[in-house]
């Protein structure tokens with residue numbers, strides 16, 4: 138947690154002085170051990186005795202000390218945040234000792250960020266000006282001015298400065314406030330565009346044509362071997378007006394992309410990222426190349442539906458035309474088989490070939506009729522032989538079920554609000570959510586959506602669930618009940634707090650909420666759940682909430698999140714990395730992977746959130762697939 142006015146940026150810089158971050162740690166460990174071995178037994182005993190003595194004194198004074206520190210911090214904090222400070226050590230557990238630091242660097246800056254990786258902070262705090270950028274020059278993120286999508290020249294170095302005004306705008310006079318908001322919009326758009334360029338540069342330099350960038354090791358990883366990041370990012374570049382980058386990527390699609398490969402791909406992931414990305418890029422650009430590629434991958438995915446039940450297998454070999462379930466089960470995931478519909482339906486409409494739509498419609502019809510739901514909520518697995526739900530009795534809006542609900546609403550919207558079965562199932566499911574899964578935290582009454590397992594409620598929520606405020610708001614915008622919007626706003630606050638209350642300002646993958654009276658904090662995070670994969674769901678919902686309410690606070694929240702991505706996940710040689718520990722601002726521990734959805738979704742939603750041009754992907758004309766690829770709402774005659 139940090140005061141709202143903080144402007145600093147820390148980029149992760151590795152391998153600059155010979156050796157990676159991990160190697161550095163190992164070296165320090167070995168050197169300390171050697172020194173320790175050189176001491177006499179008496180010297181070692183004395184040191185150990187002193188350390189134990191210090192530890193006892195430290196433990197005795199710990200509450201007083203932390204109370205004192207907190208009192209200082211609380212003055213600058215949101216009152217809610219101030220009440221939910223980092224976990225003190227549990228009884229019987231030693232408080233975590235501070236990590237040894239390089240004293241000279243610490244003195245130079247008391248900013249949070251990995252100290253061993255910290256750069257000297259540029260005074261203007263520009264997000265894209267890492268040390269290497271400054272020294273090396275020539276990188277696109279270093280440009281003095283960039284052209285926004287509106288055509289205005291924006292000084293990137295003013296970008297962050299302008300944002301300071303927004304933090305302090307509360308007491309500004311009306312017209313001054315309007316001016317500040319307008320300036321901020323331009324600055325924030327430029328900043329998110331800079332972030333995209335930085336991410337793209339890393340991908341270009343070290344992972345071009347491969348699935349994902351590994352920014353720390355300056356290499357790449359393959360999942361399907363189909364240039365996943367490049368395809369996922371196409372429409373983002375188009376929307377941001379990054380024409381040069383777009384043309385380079387398009388040339389790769391035209392000359393290098395081939396789906397005639399002996400490779401197993403996941404039906405859901407390749408549908409939402411590749412088919413969805415190609416279809417939306419076709420619509421935005423009108424370029425037939427993307428439709429041709431979409432047809433190619435779409436037809437190669439069809440063998441997945443050749444199952445006894447017509448519930449598709451999870452995996453398809455797009456070269457051989459064979460499909461199969463995962464090795465350990467004949468089940469598919471419910472969210473996966475029910476979140477490919479927008480894309481296949483659109484492919485049928487464009488090609489006038491009904492087979493795609495027929496295949497996914499059959500899945501929806503089957504799921505609609507199945508037993509095993511609870512008030513419209515679905516289990517997480519479905520068997521490809523029997524066509525029945527399996528592992529029944531567990532209900533979540535998180536992993537394995539999430540986008541089932543999203544696609545009920547969105548299919549209804551895509552088809553021009555005529556297919557009422559989708560609407561009915563959606564409305565029933567939201568009532569089911571409210572009845573069975575919505576609870577409030579203690580002490581601050583945050584609204585959240587937990588999980589139910591065989592009648593037992595668990596106050597656990599995946600970050601993935603943060604798609605829900607946006608979907609609920611979209612429903613209300615299209616005439617669904619106002620109480621959906623009320624729930625959306627309450628949950629939006631919770632999702633924001635999942636970022637705000639972490640020491641890095643970034644959300645963990647999973648949180649557990651406290652519900653018992655007398656709890657000290659609302660949010661707990663288990664050790665294994667502290668990672669952040671650069672996921673989009675919260676900024677996606679912020680985008681919808683801002684579009685429908687025009688409440689500027691949602692953009693302010695998005696801006697804070699972007700700054701924290703820049704501070705803790707930006708790698709100076711290019712790209713952003715997922716991290717292991719959002720609770721440790723000194724060492725968030727890079728995971729060395731930039732997921733394709735960071736470019737496909739996270740940065741796109743941030744850009745659209747900061748844009749006041751609501752015609753840029755008009756939500757009455759487009760519906761976003763679950764990977765943030767906009768597809769057109771069908772004209773009434775087509776539905």
Ligand code: DMJ
Pocket residue numbers: 540601672673674734738763764765
């Ligand atoms: C994306 O691939 C999609 O948003 C999907 O629906 C859920 N998981 C990731 C992002 O978190």
